[in-house]
Amino acid sequence: MYEHGEPRATGMLDVGDGNLVFWQESGNPHGKPALVVHGGPGSGCGLGSREFFDPERYRLIMFDQRGCGRSEPHASDPGTDLTHNTTHHLIADMELLREHLSVDRWLLSGGSWGSTLALAYAEEHPERVSEIVLSGATISRHSDVDWITDGIGVFFPEALERFRAGAGNAENVVAAYAKLMEHPDFAVRDQAAKDWTAWEDTVISLEPNGNPTAYSDRPTRDLHALVRLVTHYWSHHAWLADGQILRESHRLHGIPGAIIHGRHDIGGPVEVAWTLARAWPDAELIVVEDSGHTGSDQFYQHKLAVLDRFASR
Secondary structure, eight states, X not given: OOOOOSOSEEEEEEEETTEEEEEEEEEOTTSEEXXXXXXXXXXXXXXXXXXXXXXXXXXXXXXXXXXXXXXXXXXXXXXXXXXXXXXXXXXXXXXXXXXXXXXXXXXXXXXXHHHHHHHHHHHHOGGGEEEEEEESOOOOOHHHHHHHHTGXXXXXXXXXXXXXHHTTXXXXXXXXXXXXXXXXXXXXXXXXXXXXXXXXXXXXXXXXXXXXXXXXXXXXXXXXXXXXXXXXXXXXXXXXXXXXXXXXGGGGTTOOEEEEEETTOOSSOHHHHHHHHXXXXXXXXXXXTTOOTTOOHHHHHHHHHHHXXXXXX
């Protein structure tokens, strides 16, 4: 892994609608531009993501998507209006950031939800993308959300029962949690956030080398923002037509890529990555046998090797 030290530059980009998006840059200012597209939605960009990029060869840019991390206003505050926080707004923010930093084309590195966002951006602006590296790919089909919030309960029926009870056994469990995360009572929001992340931790609990508390182990403010944004996006199917990422995959033609996916990722089964790779022939599919959604040493080595290879393109 590589060390970057302190970011060379940081800033708050005014993207409109009262939102300021935090960004930071490290590595070689004359290197290959690369943008890290974090997951969640709402997890914020972590410095650990930089370790895969050679700072001698990459000009690495990271940003916190609207409402999370160091971006303002923060989604943990129920008074923060999320009307202008959609996939289309995030794509526009990425394009505004590219222009602000005078980048012509950049490599996109997206993990989990960041895969969906990176692909949606690339399909809208293919001329601005040099390569795409995806970790734990998602494509946000309606069936994918239904699986992770209901279908996967065939493995965890007790936990699913608790998860649904936390939302009052509502028919639309995601929308019910989204509503709870806007409740004026902090205690109600806090319990909903804990119930939601307890379920997400359960989904990754069978991974042989993963982090069993990857979702719940974060400060309260960040936890609330994560759950509020995840439920906001999932309850609206990420503002994407069902199967849109796959249908528009022809727009990725000519963009080299890699899809690195854990065999034990049951929340986002290998079928997701397999189907995407078949629709996007320029991408290499790497299935990591000892990994789930949260990775493993072998997973990280594959990602490192791919990014080292792309650095010299």
